[in-house]
Amino acid sequence: MRLVHDRNVLDAFCLDFCRVLERHAKYIIVSGFLAISSGRTRGTEDIDVILERLDEEKFKRLDKDLVKSGFECIQGEKPEFLYRQYLAENLSLRYVRRGHLLPEMEVKLAKDLLDEHQLENRAKLPLTGVDVWFGDVNINIAFKEELLKSEKDLEDARHLRAIFSDQVDEKKINGAKHLIHQWRLKT
């Protein structure tokens, strides 16, 4: 049983993990957890995080700190293996709190200018009550409406538009959609 009083399990997991990340790299939390921590009621098993590009030595230091802080990568123990087989190939690593299967933190490195653009535009969102860096709300909406497009993602986007109606900027959303076409959809 992991009751965390007023805070939910995902919030506590994210905060603890990001406290470690903060010491090593610029990061952003994106996608589902942004919607969920903004009040959306739906399930998820993982939290997506994008890190600025790190070299292998910096990643080794980060991994060591994560392990010391009670997290483990389920894909392996050797940081050089994890870096070369996953991060360097733009694949995600999945970390859990030691002894628990879920939730997972899905960690990947920024892979293109679009990810770097998101890192540059990161923001804290006090309404969530979770003091971590999030990807920009408008860019997240653009991703969900233009790239991901599942029922769940379109509902997330609708929820984000309603919650952050004072921050929604159609020009910014359309700009991000243009970048998505340029960098991810290549159209």
Next chain:
Amino acid sequence: MNPERAQQIDRWAEYVKTSKGAWKKEHAAFINAQFEKSEAFYLRLAKQPGGKEKIIRLFGIQNLNAVPFLKP
């Protein structure tokens, strides 16, 4: 999107914006319940014959130190 579903999302979003934080308690209970149910299930499954192997395959676990209760 189904119009009823869209309305439901809008109604909940409005509640989040106007309930002065009251939504957080309900939301936390909803989120926590999912993880408690899931964890309880996997702990039960791990005690069944072949259960640990099923979980290891399902999650693609290659580092058993991450989840020591799955060790043989």
